[in-house]
Amino acid sequence: MSSDFSVTHDDVDAIAAWTVVRAARELARRLDEELAPLGLTPVGFGALVQLAAADELNQAELARAVGVRAQSMGSLVESLATRRLVARGAAPGRGRASRLHLTDAGRELLAAAWPRVLASNTWFPDGGESVARALRPFTTDGTVSARADGLA
Template identity: 40%
Template sequence: MSSSETPRPEAVPALETRASFLVSQLGLQSAQRFTAALAPLGITPNRFGVLVHLARQEGRTQQELATALGLHRNSMVGMIDDLEERGLVERRRHPDDRRAYAIHLTPAAHAVLEAGDRLADEQEEAMLAPLDAGERAALVATLTRLVAAAGYRAGVHPGLDARH
């Protein structure tokens, strides 16, 4: 076909047949819904993700947390500053290194985590409602393989940065 010819419509694949498009649709919808669900808690999904990582290993230094999340240390400082101003984390001198601060969750953070986890469960249930338990497990397993193959860090959103 010459460059002046218009391709036939049937020669152009429909977007709804492309896995990348479908995953993108669901990802956008999921992100928008989770952002809206967290808004009454006064936190963004990215800040919530930092709290989740801290909850799994409280007392990390800012540098350790930045490394785990793949962030520049300056971005991590800004996020921790914001979370501290909101009363969700506190910096304490690290017991093994007086030059470093260990980051700890406050009782308010635990309440936000509990509420946010409940909201995430509700959102996931709504999104996966058409699937049975076996299909859900297969979907999660497949997505986990694809995320790993793409080189992403487990449990870290690639869009995580200090602006959100």
């Protein structure tokens, strides 16, 4: 069965969402190289920085904040806890999710990682401001927030 469908590289490059996906993968690879000397991945950095910003989250909240599946957060949290970068706090009430918080060692590693990650803004012509502004309206659950200002 033959198809009359054809596509060019220009057609592919005109799909904004696919371009963002490809760019995100390349940026994650580059950020991974920057963080590797610290024994940290971009997702690990994301977990630490989200905990620093929120003070304390449960595992599901942390997964949403980082933008990963809750199932994949378990092994990351275990790894970070083993390295004593995060600690699990007792949750009030039976059956409640334990709360995670950053340890002093986690804060120290985050302080070392922060300038490396912040320097990634230089990868963009305007220091990343327009990219951050354009992508900020999108939430981690796939919806567009009210801050989209006409992007929805």
